[in-house]
Amino acid sequence: MSYPTSQVTFALAAFLSITSGSAHAFGAVGHSAIGDAAAALIKGSRAEQQVQRILGSVSLHDIAVWADCVKGIDPASEFKYTVTGRYPECAVFENNPDEEARMRDYVQRNHEACAPKPGEESCHKQYHYTNPALQRGRYVQGALGTSEHDLVGAIGAAVTVLKGGKAPAPFNLANEREALALLVHIVGDVHQPLHVGSVYLDEAGHAIDPEDGVDRGPTHTVGGNALTLPASNLHAYWDNAPGKLSAEDLAALPAAARKIAASSGDVSQWPAQWASESLQLAGQALQGVTFGLRQQSLRGPRWAAELPADYEPRALAITRQQLARGGARLAALLKAIWP
Template identity: 40%
Template sequence: MRKFLATLPLLLLLLTVQQAKAWNADGHQIVGAIADALLSANAKAKVASILGVDLRTAAPWLDCVKSVHRQADGSFKYVVEEAFEAPCTPFKDGRDLMEAYVGRNFVQCSYTVHRKENGHEFDEEMGCHNTYHFDDISILRDHFDRNFQGTNEHDIVAAINAAIAVLKDRPSPPPFKIATKEEALFLLAHLIGDLHQPLHVGAVYLDLQGQQVDPDVTHTIDPSTETIGGNALFDNNKNLHSAWDAPPTHFQVPQALDLLPIAQQIAKDTDQIENWSLAWASDTIKVAPRAFAGASFAKVQPSAAHPNGGWSITLPDHAAYVDARDQIKREQLAKAAARLANLLNAIWP
């Protein structure tokens, strides 16, 4: 997404809907489970008292709120979507909280997408709260900077700092409307995981010949160059973003603590706490080019399989790429867990 003031509408995305997910529910639960093991006794007690559940259970909450939809009368209602409901069942008695959160955080910015379905084209308002999950900074950059294209005042870095403010008994800074410490902790349990999925911070921008372009040279983004966090990139006709959302191959939630030794080696941040998310975003930007190492790209025309078009990605050694991707995932899941725990331990020493 581009850098806009929170009160201005975002330019229509012309390719497809940004999934605004990083790690699937299993990935988020892995992060939460490792973080639970790293919490101090005081922080663990605070998490339990505020949420009533551990971080492993809480981590998918912010994706569960995607089941809240704006109704024709302007109200917001949680609509059960069976394919995504399993990790959300612990919150079934708290759907009113989800509806209230979405209602408060829907309209501070306009996150509008242009969609094509069944031969029809239409604009759909996705809700500003969905922009809290990501940045789209060119992988040609090597650090996070608010002046870069692909950032905005309601992106993932800003959202993490807003949640930190609420947990530290400060007001929720605009444009965010985080009402309680419960909401703030749900956000952190999820968004720190999101921040470490490389395609949720770094992005490739391509011209029609599949060559990288640099949006920070012109200080603008041509909609035709966006790959939307990898959602418009297809590896063997499979969405590249979704492939990066999944945990490492054959790695499941019960194995989460296998990554604990890696997490224990992650250096603790000692800078001012409000700077931590910027440093973590910069770290992820440095990792993101590895997600595209050796890749070439070709334009995909709209078709039944890809109604919005996009780009195909070709890799010189696909098996080696998958192995490398799995290793990056292990590293990033462990980093996310360590940093989530270190943050909460710092807030509640």
């Protein structure tokens, strides 16, 4: 199927509106909690030994945020790290010449490796998400909003390197440490519903199918980044949801992760399965949300969103579930790499 040029262009260009502050799926709390749960589930296994060999003194808890911390490397500032002190979770990688050199090298190799089109983000940032329309119902590579270097591809590339292979282009992973850091983080990303699914809206705020061949101008809400709330946007709301969980909720995640059913089929198919599941959950995340008229802002089109009264309890229930799934599936993937 061919797509209206303006819709395709905006679907690509709108990725630019996902900044490092709003694209941290599940935030540091969520990513680190997934790392903690996975660490508990691989304890005593060969996978635990291999993780320790690769990371040394760095834990899964800490490395889980590395792929977001590297967003502090600014290509426009000679690839310097420009956000020292802004994100406490990145402190372990800051003010350390070796660690900052690793981040800089990774970004330099993965900045334009995918030949980003005008308006698109740095390639390594595109590894964190995919944005098929809710109407697709499941993740299908090639659908509008997907790419060969989206989060499904990123998980596959990292697994390939950890199994001793070479990452497929455009991914450029220099070693096992980069691959493991990327894998731990992106498994978290694929379980944040709005890192996988997007609602596409017309100028009146009505949901539409962007693949129906009708040109309605810019319709992509960029995983909820273009859906504004009084304090932020809907994507950031979901990124920050783990921070609203209690200490008891987070402490219970390893036990909850142990109860998660194993993924079916070949390991290579797991990432697409998980993305399909999150696409369904993105529909639930948008259920009952109402949208205003399309408005133009300095950062592109925006739609005001209003949440229903029962929204937060539903969102937190999904968040708890997805964090447990993320921990269980990361552990299962690590054990599959190193049986």
